[in-house]
Amino acid sequence: MDVPFLLSEAQMRRIEPFFPLSHGVPRVDDRRIVSGIIYVIKHGLMWRDAPKDYGPHKTIYNRFIRWSRLGVFNRIFAELAGKAGEPDRIMIDATHLKAHRTAASLFKRGALSRCIGRTKGGLNSKLHAVCDGLGRPIMMLLTEGQMSDHKGAFLLLSALPNAKELLADKGYDSDWFRAALVERGITPCIPPRSNRKVQYHYDKALYRQRHKIENVFGRIKDWRRVATRYDRCAHTFMSAISIAATCCYWL
Structure with a gap:
């Protein structure tokens, strides 16, 4: 063969x-x-x-x-990523995945959400991800494209590992998120928004490591059926993402 x-x-x-x-x-x-x-x-x-x-x-x-x-492919990703142990440093971010017309058609029908939403860029899905300090994805969540980064972070918050530091961009700069991280013993490394009256201090040298989670998205989007969503059902598209992440980082 x-x-x-x-x-x-x-x-x-x-x-x-x-x-x-x-x-x-x-x-x-x-x-x-x-x-x-x-x-x-x-x-x-x-x-x-x-x-x-x-x-x-x-x-x-x-x-x-x-x-x-x-849920076989999602379970494979979760189990293999879990075997690496709890990291000392984690990073969180989100990216949009364009929905092809074959996936977006009839997206309002059915009881289950297709995780497709409308933004200025058209119909798309949003992938929220958490990676470790080495730039390996350990958690992923698929939502509608219009969901904010904050809401995605709220959905992932309870499952975050007990790390020492969390890196994120300005999109995650909010008082409640910072307080929730500190309550769990995680030090936030998040640059403050320019319109804040009180500017938070953050480690700029450490923040430079955040490019690793951007590399994760770039590498996963090299897989054509992930960069453009062709699957109507959310579970099949999430399985494709899990397969790509598993093959790129955990096999």
Whole structure:
């Protein structure tokens, strides 16, 4: 079999424990199918355009959808990131991901939110992320594009690790967020807004490290189906993001 990309045996051993057990007829080779899923997401292909060596495209698509509904890919990311231990320094930021018309159509229908909203840039989703001091993502949250950075930070606050420092840009400069961090024993390194009457002090030398979380977004957006959202369902798009983050940083 000559395929453009194939996970190594060592990589498969790390993620196999998270796969659902096969019932009845043995399923198609997990290594080949998961490698096909990764290839499609990274290169932004339609599922039917997946290289034939990975097997039937319907099998690749169905496996991705079924395991996305079960939260398999999100769990792989969370477990592998968690094995790195609690970091001493964390960074938080958010970025917009443009929604293609195939994802944005009929976005108001259905009981579950599609995490697609309207901003000045059109319809898009917003990815909130927390990374460690080495620039590796450890937490991610997908919301509608119009959600503010502050609200995303509020949703992530309770799950933040017990770090010593948190780096963020001016978008996170608020009294309640600073107070919440200090209450948890986390020192905020956030530049104050220019319109503040009282300017907070922050470590400018330390703040220069914040580029690492921007690098995370840049690296994940190199994956075509992440930079542009083609998936209507939020859980499938979040699975694609988790796959990209796992492959880039944790495998």
